[in-house]
Amino acid sequence: MNVEQLNREFGLPKLLNFFSDDSGLILADLAGGQARLCLQGAHLMHWQPKGQAQPVLWMSREAKPVAGKSLRGGVPVCWPWFGSRSADVPAHGYARTVLWQVVDSQPLPNGGVRLTLCWSQDAHPLWPHACRVELRVEVGCDLRISLMTCNTGNQPLEISEALHTYFRISDIAAVRLHGLDGVDYWDKAAGRSELCTQDGSLSFAEETDRVYVNSAATCMLEDPGLKRRIVVEKVGSFSTVVWTPWVDKARRMGDMGEPDGWREMLCIESGNALDNTLTLLPGDRHSLQVHYQVT
Ligand code: BG6
Numbered sequence: 001m002n003v004e005q006l007n008r009e010f011g012l013p014k015l016l017n018f019f020s021d022d023s024g025l026i027l028a029d030l031a032g033g034q035a036r037l038c039l040q041g042a043h044l045m046h047w048q049p050k051g052q053a054q055p056v057l058w059m060s061r062e063a064k065p066v067a068g069k070s071l072r073g074g075v076p077v078c079w080p081w082f083g084s085r086s087a088d089v090p091a092h093g094y095a096r097t098v099l100w101q102v103v104d105s106q107p108l109p110n111g112g113v114r115l116t117l118c119w120s121q122d123a124h125p126l127w128p129h130a131c132r133v134e135l136r137v138e139v140g141c142d143l144r145i146s147l148m149t150c151n152t153g154n155q156p157l158e159i160s161e162a163l164h165t166y167f168r169i170s171d172i173a174a175v176r177l178h179g180l181d182g183v184d185y186w187d188k189a190a191g192r193s194e195l196c197t198q199d200g201s202l203s204f205a206e207e208t209d210r211v212y213v214n215s216a217a218t219c220m221l222e223d224p225g226l227k228r229r230i231v232v233e234k235v236g237s238f239s240t241v242v243w244t245p246w247v248d249k250a251r252r253m254g255d256m257g258e259p260d261g262w263r264e265m266l267c268i269e270s271g272n273a274l275d276n277t278l279t280l281l282p283g284d285r286h287s288l289q290v291h292y293q294v295t
Pocket residue numbers: 091092164188209210241243269
């Protein structure tokens with residue numbers, strides 16, 4: 001569908017407007033501009049609820065929509081695998097670069113809006129399985145995102161997944177992350193091959209890349225600099241990935257926003273990865289739901 005057809009069928013006055021930018025990709029403004037989503041990747045690029053002086057999601061200063069390329073920031077959808085599966089396939093799967101279809105839009109009783117997108121396949125060159133995936137975004141004073149996978153084929157499916165959320169913070173050295181005390185994790189940055197156990201809350205002084213497993217715990221990001229707390233509450237997600245690239249990796253990546261864009265972001269990713277990889281039998285569905293609130 002083009003922009004006119006999308007607006008005719010799904011547009012909602014003051015709540016949902018589709019438009020295309022210089023790249024030719026179609027974007028959607030939600031809730032009067034409080035949020036923006038790119039249909040490529042079903043990628044939420046921006047969320048700044050009323051009353052917040054700064055966006056809640058971080059987006060690299062250098063990011064701009066480009067066909068076939070994921071944006072650095074916002075909420076990339078990692079699916080049908082999380083992380084690097086092998087050298088010849090893209091890290092974090094391909095959902096973040098394919099074009100999703102809009103299937104529904106609804107005004108919400110709280111004055112917000114819900115937009116539902118879908119990706120369905122009989123097979124894909126990188127992953128030859130039949131399935132249907134739905135991403136639902138609800139924007140109001142808080143944000144809810146759900147990612148639902150249904151196995152529409154006749155073979156069991158193995159998936160790992162994550163909503164790879166980049167949060168805008170005042171300074172990486174000043175924030176604390178609560179909620180993971182006692183939870184086991186794989187330490188990717190340190191390259192350890194045994195599980196570690198979190199002791200207390202997290203603060204950050206170096207590259208951190210951890211996959212916390214077997215816990216659906218609510219996390220709370222405390223940011224004294226921006227005088228706010230971000231609460232990440234989830235259902236159907238048993239892994240939490242915590243990632244900050246720090247200076248050297250950010251420089252190698254080259255798209256974090258010079259000179260120190262990386263200092264103003266922290267990823268808290270809700271998903272199912274490693275030990276929590278899912279197996280969906282034919283006809284099964286799994287739903288990962290995350291609720292983000294700012295206080
Ligand atoms: C995180 C991984 O989820 O994503 C990191 O744990 C990775 O290892 C990061 O560097 C960014 O991945 P990408 O593919 O978007 O550069």
